[in-house]
Amino acid sequence: MTAGSEEIVVSHLTKHYKKLRAVDNLSFTVHSGRVTGFLGPNGAGKTTTLRMMLGLVQPTAGTATFGGVRYADLDRPIRHVGAVLEASSAHKGRSGINHLRVICSAAGLPRQAADEALARVGLTPAAKRKFKGYSLGMKQRLGIAAALLGDPRVLILDEPANGLDPEGIRWMRDLLKALAAEGRTVLVSSHLLGEMQQLADDVVIIAAGQLIRQGPVDEVLGSMTGLSQVRVRTPQPAELAAALSEQQATVAALPDGALTVTGLDAAQVGHAAFKAGVELHELTGERADLEQVFLQLTAGKAGIR
Numbered sequence: 001m002t003a004g005s006e007e008i009v010v011s012h013l014t015k016h017y018k019k020l021r022a023v024d025n026l027s028f029t030v031h032s033g034r035v036t037g038f039l040g041p042n043g044a045g046k047t048t049t050l051r052m053m054l055g056l057v058q059p060t061a062g063t064a065t066f067g068g069v070r071y072a073d074l075d076r077p078i079r080h081v082g083a084v085l086e087a088s089s090a091h092k093g094r095s096g097i098n099h100l101r102v103i104c105s106a107a108g109l110p111r112q113a114a115d116e117a118l119a120r121v122g123l124t125p126a127a128k129r130k131f132k133g134y135s136l137g138m139k140q141r142l143g144i145a146a147a148l149l150g151d152p153r154v155l156i157l158d159e160p161a162n163g164l165d166p167e168g169i170r171w172m173r174d175l176l177k178a179l180a181a182e183g184r185t186v187l188v189s190s191h192l193l194g195e196m197q198q199l200a201d202d203v204v205i206i207a208a209g210q211l212i213r214q215g216p217v218d219e220v221l222g223s224m225t226g227l228s229q230v231r232v233r234t235p236q237p238a239e240l241a242a243a244l245s246e247q248q249a250t251v252a253a254l255p256d257g258a259l260t261v262t263g264l265d266a267a268q269v270g271h272a273a274f275k276a277g278v279e280l281h282e283l284t285g286e287r288a289d290l291e292q293v294f295l296q297l298t299a300g301k302a303g304i305r
């Protein structure tokens with residue numbers, strides 16, 4: 001399966017509910033061939049944004065396009081954009097495979113697309129079991145299978161890891177990375193920041209309806225130097241702490257005897273030790289993780305509006 005490239009461009013997208021600016025002049029780009037994490041505190045406007053992209057909510061202003069075309073103007077949208085906005089629902093007594101076949105026949109897709117999509121999400125062994133007997137994880141997989149039926153170049157998933165066990169989460173990560181590696185555009189919202197750090201190539205962070213930061217995960221993490229720490233081990237901790245304190249660094253002792261230094265990078269700590277004649281046995285730069293960066297960037301903007 002090869003896929004052409006179809007970027008998502010969100011431009012000045014806005015949604016007002018009476019006085020509430022649920023989404024406020026939001027612009028960002030989601031690139032093809034990459035997984036983009038869409039992050040924001042509760043009530044930030046993520047679901048509203050995704051729903052506007054898919055034509056399910058009418059924007060107050062602004063646009064969202066897929067390869068330059070609005071969702072409503074796409075020719076056979078199922079072939080362009082697959083979306084999973086909430087855990088899938090299906091007729092309780094219908095089997096997984098029949099659920100997908102019904103969608104295929106309504107959308108004019110070949111029957112065999114149902115078998116392929118089911119295989120892709122690992123549900124073939126449960127193909128003939130009734131939906132009501134599916135676990136939450138199986139329902140999530142079926143929802144993704146439905147989104148994949150038209151072999152779309154864009155995938156949009158709202159909290160896809162909900163209800164998945166650790167193995168399911170790992171499976172989801174591998175699937176989404178593989179779909180992006182095929183050249184697809186994959187946009188996924190999640191609250192699981194540790195998972196996002198492992199999954200996403202790029203992030204878009206919003207809060208209170210507005211863009212806070214977008215870019216490659218590495219760049220976003222690297223830009224928050226104030227949050228990074230250096231771990232250092234020395235047989236002369238008192239001398240090193242004194243030398244570092246002169247440079248406005250904060251030094252804390254760890255239970256294992258090492259020190260953590262905030263406010264300097266590893267090279268600066270190494271240089272200070274060298275100048276003070278202090279012997280080092282370990283020197284490791286520890287970058288802030290996505291959770292720390294997220295909390296710092298959205299501080300004061302989180303919460304229910």
Ligand SMILES: Nc1ncnc2c1ncn2[C@@H]1O[C@H](COP(=O)(O)OP(=O)(O)OP(=O)(O)O)[C@@H](O)[C@H]1O
Nearest residue numbers: 017020022040041042043044045046047048049305
């Ligand atoms: N139909 C609606 N009418 C009025 N207000 C709404 C409507 N839909 C959403 N909102 C409000 O818009 C804001 C953004 O909601 P949205 O569901 O988009 O946020 P979210 O980032 O997806 O949040 P969460 O992470 O909690 O799912 C919230 O304050 C919400 O209460």
